[in-house]
Amino acid sequence: MSTAPPDLSGVGEPRFRDALRCLPGRVWVISLGILVNQVGNFLPVFIVLYLTGGGHSAGAAGLVLGASGIGRVLGNAVGGHLADRIGRRRTIVLSAVSTSGLTAVVPFLGPLPVIVAVVGLIGVTSQIYRPAAAAVLLDSVAPTNRQRLAAFGVFRFAMNIGAALGGVVGGVLADTSYTGLFLANAAACLLFGSVVAVLLRDAPGPPSGRDGPDGPDGPTDRAVGYRQALADRTLVRFLLMTVLAEFVYVQSTVGLPLHVGDVGLGERDFGLLIGFNGLLVLLLELPITGAVDRYRPEYVLAVGNLVTGAGLALTGFTTDMAMLAATVLVWTLGEMMNSSISQAYPGSLAPARMVGRYQGLHGVAYTIGTGAGPLIGGAVYAVGPWALWALVGVAGLLSAQLSLPRRRAASARPTGPDS
Structure with a gap:
């Protein structure tokens, strides 16, 4: 692996x-x-x-x-x-x-x-x-x-x-x-x-992947399965990062509307904020993807997760639409940096005959994060809004740390201006 x-x-x-x-x-x-x-x-x-x-x-x-x-x-x-x-x-x-x-x-x-x-x-x-x-x-x-x-x-x-x-x-x-x-x-x-x-x-x-079917990491049919995929430590680290990153991001549909109501704004204001997010994504996601494609994906994921977590955590300090719009701009920037890279990245890890399974596990991690996020976020917000935004900040830091390559893996790679 x-x-x-x-x-x-x-x-x-x-x-x-x-x-x-x-x-x-x-x-x-x-x-x-x-x-x-x-x-x-x-x-x-x-x-x-x-x-x-x-x-x-x-x-x-x-x-x-x-x-x-x-x-x-x-x-x-x-x-x-x-x-x-x-x-x-x-x-x-x-x-x-x-x-x-x-x-x-x-x-x-x-x-x-x-x-x-x-x-x-x-x-x-x-x-x-x-x-x-x-x-x-x-x-x-x-x-x-x-x-x-x-x-x-x-x-x-x-x-x-x-x-x-x-x-x-x-x-x-x-x-x-x-x-x-x-x-x-x-x-x-x-x-x-x-x-x-x-x-x-x-x-x-042959199917896509790190190696062809006869390569050193191209498993035979008898050795192909989720058990083998989960033995890949780099993949498991990426999956944990995905769960945390999606928990953070989904608070834009849980903590954000709750906070909007708490500061005296209404459904229309929340709709405008989400519309602003959608407009930014449609206009800027492809150009931003093109701007970050020259950098090592692990570092882009780390920065993107950090920016997303910081932007959403700052929601707790906002009191009006202008400040909220500024935080939306920040966490949307992190979202746009990460979106395509996080989907493409498992393809760089997968052996030739396990591309589907690696993508399937990414989907599982994504779905767990987006499914558990509203439940946990709502429960923590009920304890205290400050607790949710603190948790979002910590989870953003952890997801950024998990995005970075392990030290042994990093030291095994050649260095260079684009690596």
Whole structure:
């Protein structure tokens, strides 16, 4: 297993904008598919309003969300296994078709236990595609930092546009008919699967990774599995960092709105702050990704986590919109520095036949952080707002420290201006 990633400096590579222009068609196909999928991804956003509007209690809605969260963790693990086992394309199509069918029946479900079971299954199936989609990007480009960041940058851009459009479209549909909302969600999933089934082909040759199938770290089929992946200390360190970093970031949807209310501002003000974050991401994330691609990714992750943690921790010292907007600018900068790098980085660690599993474990860590973050953040804020913002600051420091390479791994690498 790996002790350190290979040298990912940008020496001898084309500029970032040239890398974007030269991306292969498979990157654009999967990005188009994720754009369609995100535009129609209504269920996670509107399921609580649907349940409470239909007479279910807030506790029942929380139970459904809990089942969905557990399903999302399992879905990433299953998806990583399937991506390596049956191929990227088949895994994505399986995920899209099964999610489409399950989502279409949601508005016709009756008893709460049935809703819990079906939404939990949707949590699984809706995440199965994620490790496979990431593996498609890694398979499609040269194994260099700049090429990988260009691919994930385009993918993230498509995802962000889809999410922004989806919020508007979903609000219109929900105001008209929840049945239409969920059927539209099902149709978007089916269209996503159709785009991938028709336009995408698995890459020829050996799968992407640190080594080819006969390389020193290319395990045989009998030695491939999550047990082997978790023996990689560098990966485990990265996964712990991911959990902490996502716990910090998700406080923008937990601690931030609570603080906005405490200082006498309202829902409209919170919406403006989140809209400011979204606008910054759409306008600046790709340029910032291109600006940091020349640096060693571990150091960029460390700085990004530090900036995100500092920006959110400073929320506790703000009392008006101008100060809050300034903190949003800070933590959004950290978010933009980290977003594409954190998705691409496991590809630099994974042996050739385990790319899907490494991406699956990253998805598991991401989902645990975003799932546990609201529960822990809300409970700590109830004890005292100062406690949450102190915890966010400490977690930001820890995630930055975990981003840095271990000393033995760092000393094994050659030094240079771009390393």
